[in-house]
Amino acid sequence: MCTIYAAALLIGGGAGEANAATCTGAITGVGNGASGPGAGGASKKYDGTLQDKNSQVRVPLAPQGRQNLPHWSAAQTRNAATITNVARSRNLAPRAAVIAVATAMQESTLINRNDGHADSVGLFQQRPSQGWGSIAQITDPVYASKKFYDQLVKVSGWQTKPLTRVAATVQRPAEEYEGEYAKWEQSAGSLVADTWGTHAVTSEFTGCETEDGARAGNKASSAVDPVTKLRSQAPRTPAAAIRAAGRAKGMGGWYRLCELFVEQAYGTRAVHASANAHWRAAVAGGYAHPGDNRPPPGALLFYDTGQDAGHVALYLGSDKVASNDIHVDGQISIVSRKDLTEGTWRLRYRGWAEPRFPANPGANRI
Incomplete structure (x- = not known):
């Protein structure tokens, strides 16, 4: 299909505004969190050799509402990678990492802060006074991630519930902020997929029907194109x-x-x-x-x-x-x-x- 410019091909072979409309259903189950990285895709035909199937995973998303898609710095991306790799080291499914990264985006914008509201610190703005650990511990991204996952897996149905409900259950924010985690799901999914493996892809499933009655998901939809203006920066329109x-x-x-x-x-x-x-x-x-x-x-x-x-x-x-x-x-x-x-x-x-x-x-x- 494609090759890399200015490099030899090592394996030969054959042959304006984004749409923000979403619905609010739950995603399908992605496992109990103890089954490794999740199922790989079906067998595919590639122009070359098949990759390790453990890198061919799907990262499930169910974005609700308008999504924030900011630029992330190298340091922020590294912090997201750390959170993701802790999930992998614990044999958790990709959905766990999406929830955790989205939570850190809301709480700290993926910056390992040594200050915050009251005594909140770190990527997840965890508080020593609430038993999360010492300041030194919860400003360690690996330790902080482990503590987050400890609580995440205790949330009943975390694999299929809306992300913002799960995150709020773990973080216990003020009631008016309980829905704020939702807007980070799509961006979190992209960073998790990037860390999980070269061939990891995100897949949206909202439990809703498209205009033609097809289920939303990785399959291309034949629905009418969104009536939005594509944001473009290029010599041609x-x-x-x-x-x-x-x-x-x-x-x-x-x-x-x-x-x-x-x-x-x-x-x-x-x-x-x-x-x-x-x-x-x-x-x-x-x-x-x-x-x-x-x-x-x-x-x-x-x-x-x-x-x-x-x-x-x-x-x-x-x-x-x-x-x-x-x-x-x-x-x-x-x-x-x-x-x-x-x-x-x-x-x-x-x-x-x-x-x-x-x-x-x-x-x-x-």
Whole structure:
């Protein structure tokens, strides 16, 4: 599907505003918290060798209400990684890490604070006076995370209850703040997936029905495109990029060059080394929408391929995408989204990102 620029391919092979509409149902069960990282995806066909199935996990999300998607600094991302890795070391499912990271986002913005309300300190703003530990202990991110998980697993039904209810049960905030954890779920999911493994993907399930009666989730929805303006920072507008992708239909010479294709559709080139590198930048920059199956036209759709490079395609609207290597190696095709997730390649959907590309002059084929 794609390759990494300026690097040899080690494994050969074949062939404006984001939508904030959500509903409020619970997610399906993800295990009792003691069953390891969760089930991997079904067997897929990849262009190369299969990766360790333990890295092919799904991170379940059930976002409620408008989501905050801020930029996270390197230090904040490291703290999220620590919280996530403590969950892994305890054999907890990814859902536990999502709850914990979202809680820390609300309590401390993922900063290991030595001050807070009353005697609250650390990532979770835990209080020595309430038995969480000494100041030295609860400003240690590993210790603080362990203490959070100790209480989390005592919450009945934590795997399936709304995140904000579970977090509030553990943290016991003032009543007016009990719903504040909800807005961090999508961002927490993206950071957890990034730490859990190269091939971990988020998957939204809200227990609700889409307009066409299909269950929400990793499967592409055929619902009407959201009536929202896509936020874009690129030399070309989303409409111009869609027209450029349409002109490229049937064009050859794009074998394993998915990232270059979407960059050139937006009028630039050589910005990211691979689709996965682009996705990680979008997650860190706060312009990724992990697991969201309602992308606006012009959005960039990202997929896990089981390889280091990943895959990205340009969403044209009406459930159609422009992508390379789908029907013919190296050729651009206009296909349904399900051709990527349910066709020959069986890709795993990560989510969509807003196009953010600097002007980078150079030859452009489209």
